[in-house]
Amino acid sequence: MRVVVVGQGYVGLPLAIRAAEVGHEVIGYDVDAGRVKSLAAGVSFVEDVSSERIAAAMENGTYRASDAARDCGGFDIAVVTVPTPLTDGVPDLRYIEESARTLARYLRPGATVILESTTYPGTTQELFAPLLEDGSGLTAGADFNLGYSPERIDPGNPVWGFKETPKVVSGVDAASLKAVQAFYAELVDTTVPVGSPKEAELAKLLENTFRHVNIALVNEIAMFARHLDIDVWQAIDAASSKPFGFMKFTPGPGVGGHCLPIDPSYLSWRVQRELGQNFRFVELANDINGHMPDYVTRRVMDAFNKQRRSVNGSRVLLLGLAYKKNTGDARESPSLRVSQLLLDMGAEVRAADPHVVETAAVDSRLVRVELTQQELAAADVVVLLTDHDAFDYDLVMAHASLVLDCRRRLSGPTIEVL
Ligand SMILES: NC(=O)c1ccc[n+]([C@@H]2O[C@H](COP(=O)([O-])OP(=O)(O)OC[C@H]3O[C@@H](n4cnc5c(N)ncnc54)[C@H](O)[C@@H]3O)[C@@H](O)[C@H]2O)c1
Numbered sequence: 136m137r138v139v140v141v142g143q144g145y146v147g148l149p150l151a152i153r154a155a156e157v158g159h160e161v162i163g164y165d166v167d168a169g170r171v172k173s174l175a176a177g178v179s180f181v182e183d184v185s186s187e188r189i190a191a192a193m194e195n196g197t198y199r200a201s202d203a204a205r206d207c208g209g210f211d212i213a214v215v216t217v218p219t220p221l222t223d224g225v226p227d228l229r230y231i232e233e234s235a236r237t238l239a240r241y242l243r244p245g246a247t248v249i250l251e252s253t254t255y256p257g258t259t260q261e262l263f264a265p266l267l268e269d270g271s272g273l274t275a276g277a278d279f280n281l282g283y284s285p286e287r288i289d290p291g292n293p294v295w296g297f298k299e300t301p302k303v304v305s306g307v308d309a310a311s312l313k314a315v316q317a318f319y320a321e322l323v324d325t326t327v328p329v330g331s332p333k334e335a336e337l338a339k340l341l342e343n344t345f346r347h348v349n350i351a352l353v354n355e356i357a358m359f360a361r362h363l364d365i366d367v368w369q370a371i372d373a374a375s376s377k378p379f380g381f382m383k384f385t386p387g388p389g390v391g392g393h394c395l396p397i398d399p400s401y402l403s404w405r406v407q408r409e410l411g412q413n414f415r416f417v418e419l420a421n422d423i424n425g426h427m428p429d430y431v432t433r434r435v436m437d438a439f440n441k442q443r444r445s446v447n448g449s450r451v452l453l454l455g456l457a458y459k460k461n462t463g464d465a466r467e468s469p470s471l472r473v474s475q476l477l478l479d480m481g482a483e484v485r486a487a488d489p490h491v492v493e494t495a496a497v498d499s500r501l502v503r504v505e506l507t508q509q510e511l512a513a514a515d516v517v518v519l520l521t522d523h524d525a526f527d528y529d530l531v532m533a534h535a536s537l538v539l540d541c542r543r544r545l546s547g548p549t550i551e552v553l
Contacts, residue, residue, distance in 0.1 A: 142230075212314075217233075247311070253339050254401060255336065256336040259307070280311035280315065288300075344402060351420035351422075451483065455522065458521070506531075
């Protein structure tokens with residue numbers, strides 16, 4: 136089949152390459168000409184998709200990246216994987232809307248359109264469908280298939296890749312569900328059908344809100360436990376020995392990425408708008424997780440205070456700018472906020488992260504460095520924010536005079552744990 140994947144980012148690229156590998160003729164359409172150019176040169180920026188896989192798919196003619204909308208023409212299946220950010224705290228669906236308008240121009244009877252972007256329940260049927268229908272003159276369900284299937288991609292996860300992770304699928308009617316399920320059944324081991332797009336949309340937000348809330352829970356406990364002189368990490372390990380009814384979450388410097396800081400607010404916005412009610416769990420989790428960078432900064436201040444020193448004028452080495460270990464994604468990363476707070480307080484802040492290449496979002500005052508013995512020795516404090524496996528932790532323990540370890544990766548007399 137001719138498959139168009141709209142958006143060639145962290146979600147769209149793995150999907151497009153997988154679809155090409157099972158034999159579809161895939162167009163990876165993206166409005167970002169720079170991204171398309173590098174993909175056309177066979178260069179991947181997503182950890183889970185090697186440049187070799189892109190090159191192989193291009194070579195056998197099953198994959199092509201394009202920034203020309205006309206290349207969307209003639210599709211049998213189109214999947215939309217464009218960003219869904221918050222703008223001024225409100226869901227910003229302009230990219231989904233643009234994608235719908237583009238696809239509507241090329242929509243033919245019998246084709247299938249699937250939305251994958253994370254969004255509030257109701258988007259597929261109330262916003263996406265009317266735009267497709269208006270632009271094409273066709274009716275969802277009657278003339279073309281329409282569905283929603285949330286993405287669960289976990290960048291850097293060595294066990295649960297695209298193929299192994301079950302995929303929730305839905306359609307606006309029985310025929311749409313059948314078409315959506317048939318498409319994904321070729322790509323992944325397990326598909327999980329639900330009654331309508333709304334359940335699939337909510338399932339995704341439930342998953343992310345669950346994570347957000349539980350991370351907030353352990354973060355709050357970590358802050359209390361320190362004042363109660365309790366080792367929270369030991370307590371978490373002990374609780375994790377329970378084989379049922381408990382799931383392990385660990386404290387950290389906050390949440391980042393495209394999902395946790397944003398997706399739960401899509402749900403709370405919808406609840407507030409439709410029902411006039413606050414989604415209190417989300418508000419609380421946003422509050423706690425959003426303030427973790429302040430807490431990390433506070434811990435740096437406390438550590439300096441014990442030495443009768445100030446943050447102002449001190450040299451701080453941050454380890455990890457990505458929001459998550461072993462990935463290069465620094466979007467919404469709490470590391471960026473920590474660095475900003477320390478810079479504002481007058482610290483000289485340096486940061487090492489072998490994975491993060493895009494520096495657009497990084498404060499221009501921040502100095503990017505390699506993790507070396509000299510950098511470690513020259514730092515007044517080292518703050519481990521993202522515990523990439525690529526860091527040489529023996530080197531850190533051997534040469535840093537003081538470390539604030541936000542991930543409990545290290546131990547020793549010079550290590551303070553969050
Ligand atoms: N990154 C993740 O781990 C992850 C996981 C699950 C779900 N999601 C969701 O998937 C969606 C996409 O996320 P992402 O991380 O892949 O984003 P991304 O920013 O990496 O990629 C999105 C791409 O879409 C392109 N784009 C924007 N508007 C377009 C348009 N009108 N036509 C064609 N291309 C367009 C952008 O140029 C960009 O390259 C979001 O809703 C996100 O919440 C992300």
